Amino acid sequence: MSDADGIPETIATYLRLRGLEPSMAKKRRRRKRDDDENLPFAPGRDPKGVGxxxxxxxxxxxxxxxxxxxxxxxxxxxxxxxxxxxxxxxxxxxxxxxxxxxxxxxxxxxxxxxxxxxxxxxxxxxxxxxxxxxxxxGPDVPSWKWGPRAVPGRGPRDTYG
Structure with missing residues (x-):
């Protein structure tokens, strides 16, 4: 890591060779992301079970x-x-x-x-x-009132007794 800027040495070398300086906005944004997201024991980092x-x-x-x-x-x-x-x-x-x-x-x-x-x-x-x-x-019983051969009136029940 580069001591002065807090960025990796490879990136600092690249910026130095290109004649660019690292911007402060980039540093601030990076620090914000590093706060809680990469802490090893932060809440929400535990693995979850399949269930x-x-x-x-x-x-x-x-x-x-x-x-x-x-x-x-x-x-x-x-x-x-x-x-x-x-x-x-x-x-x-x-x-x-x-x-x-x-x-x-x-x-x-x-x-x-x-x-x-x-x-x-x-x-x-x-x-x-x-x-x-x-x-x-109750149990499902057949209906004599519906269907293609339904007869109006009492129908086939007349023979039951």
Whole structure:
């Protein structure tokens, strides 16, 4: 290093040979950059783990709500309980309402009574999922009223007994 100017000897030699003097503005700017940026133990200089980097990436990309909804579906058994998960599973999430389809209407009614407990658990574990309410529905049954061969009136149910 050059003693007088605080710049490397090679640059000082080049400037001397070209007949130029180092400017003071360059020195001031350089000193400013060297203050905190190159200190070895400055805050923010520690290496980050891969998990921290991925969490920052997903947060910046806006993927947190979608990932939280996916985690909710994947961890439904832990949220609702093993027995409940065997008889009910989430099928839709829209406008803050999680729709859960049950094996029977009896399970749907029982889970409707337990809605507060399940909703509290979901909100505690997955706050980014955006679940504000739960809707429990019974099994999916075929409808006789829709389709290309639908008949007005009572239709095929007349033969049921």
């Amino acid at each position: 921290d980097l991925l969490a920052d990436l997903t947060r910046q990309a806006g993927w947190d709500p979608a990932l939280a909804r996916e985690d909710l579906v994947l961890q439904w058994e832990e949220v609702a309980g093993a027995e409940t998960a065997r008889h009910a599973h989430p099928v839709a999430l829209g406008d803050g309402v999680l729709t859960v389809q049950c094996d029977s209407t009896a399970w749907a009614k029982n889970l409707h009574l337990m809605r507060g407990v399940i909703l509290t658990e979901i909100m505690a574990r997955f706050p980014d999922a955006g679940v504000q309410n739960l809707r429990f529905v």
